[in-house]
Amino acid sequence: MPELPEVEALALDLRGRLDGRAITAVHVAAFSALKTYDPPLSALSGTLVDDVTRHGKFLDIETSGLHVILHLARAGWVRWRDEVPKLPPKPSNKSPLAVRVVLDDDSGLDITEAGTKKSLALYVVRAPLEVPGIATLGPDPLTEDFTIEMLASILAQQGGKQIKGVLRHQGTIAGIGNAYSDEILHAARMSPFKPSSSLDEDDLATLHAAIRDTLGAAVDRSRGLAASELKGEKKSHLAVHAQTGKPCPVCGDTVREVSFADSSLQYCATCQTGGKPLADRRMSKLLK
Structure with a gap:
């Protein structure tokens, strides 16, 4: 399971790759992963990535006032692709692909989850605290106030x-x-x-x-x-x-x-x- 150090490093890596890039589309291949419906996924099309941060083990991609929040659970991961397939992925119980984020030059991210126990979660929200798991987080152990x-x-x-x-x-x-x-x-x-x-x-x-x-x-x-x-x-x-x-x-x-x-x-x-x-x-x- 990705924990604080890995999610921190993922945020840093993705911040450099995504800064100022436009999201063309977000495709969900595992419908159980999507936990929100308002704003809809279509609201992300054409938005620009402003920042990538984390909250505990949650990854936060901020894009034109919206937040794409990912919790990778036990077996989830983020994979960079220099070029994504032209056609949207088809839902499949046999594929580890859960979500695909397509960028303006046809590169993108594949969010995958191995195994049969599907716990990976994707939220599209206007503020991170709208995600229940973030709203109830304890203090971050690497901040100065964690004395x-x-x-x-x-x-x-x-x-x-x-x-x-x-x-x-x-x-x-x-x-x-x-x-x-x-x-x-x-x-x-x-x-x-x-x-x-x-x-x-x-x-x-x-x-x-x-x-x-x-x-x-x-x-x-x-x-x-x-x-x-x-x-x-x-x-x-x-x-x-x-x-x-x-x-x-x-x-x-x-x-x-x-x-x-x-x-x-x-x-x-x-x-x-x-x-x-x-x-x-x-x-x-x-x-x-």
């Missing part, structure tokens, strides 16, 4: 909730998903099951630094990369996420996994849990 005090306040409100679930809840902190929450907790040497209310001042300072440093470093590495290079860059720098069975790059212990109904987490027992393996609560509702 240790703010983090302390957030965690205090979560009570005994486990820190892994709190970090990846978008209404609590924006932009952190399954992968970077694993990486942050490994950097902080903290158990994913640690209750939020149990962190002392030293823990808070350590976790705050891990959030800022882990995400900041990923953004720095991704900056300037084309969209086609971002997935590989992310995978090549993961310490524990999706590394089950491999040696921890810090201590050499084997990276372990806890599985849930529709996801999993990875961690190093030596670095994070005092050497004690965590129970594999396969049917836990922690991350739902």
Whole structure:
């Protein structure tokens, strides 16, 4: 799933490609992806792209007063095409293509989604806050006002909730998903099951630094990369996420996994849990 660093890099890449360009048409190949009807897609024809930004994990293409908002969900991606086909795409359950954006020189963007679980979302709105997921976002962890005090306040409100679930809840902190929450907790040497209310001042300072440093470093590495290079860059720098069975790059212990109904987490027992393996609560509702 694209998370804050990848969406930030996508926004930067697309800002350079789309600045001042005109949108000729937007074709929807997967009708389940389109979440709005007013303004209609036809309102985008002839508009000029003014900016490309992000809100948490949402990508925002601002065009002549309208906003094309994309949430790439678990398996979505944006692919640049120097030339798009002349004919609009046909709806198909077998094709990963969900949306095609055609520009004034016949180049464009293909927004794709792999797999059978279709969660990618496209919104056309007049203001970003019209998108429910953006309206309820928590603070961005890379802004200057995301201080240790703010983090302390957030965690205090979560009570005994486990820190892994709190970090990846978008209404609590924006932009952190399954992968970077694993990486942050490994950097902080903290158990994913640690209750939020149990962190002392030293823990808070350590976790705050891990959030800022882990995400900041990923953004720095991704900056300037084309969209086609971002997935590989992310995978090549993961310490524990999706590394089950491999040696921890810090201590050499084997990276372990806890599985849930529709996801999993990875961690190093030596670095994070005092050497004690965590129970594999396969049917836990922690991350739902």
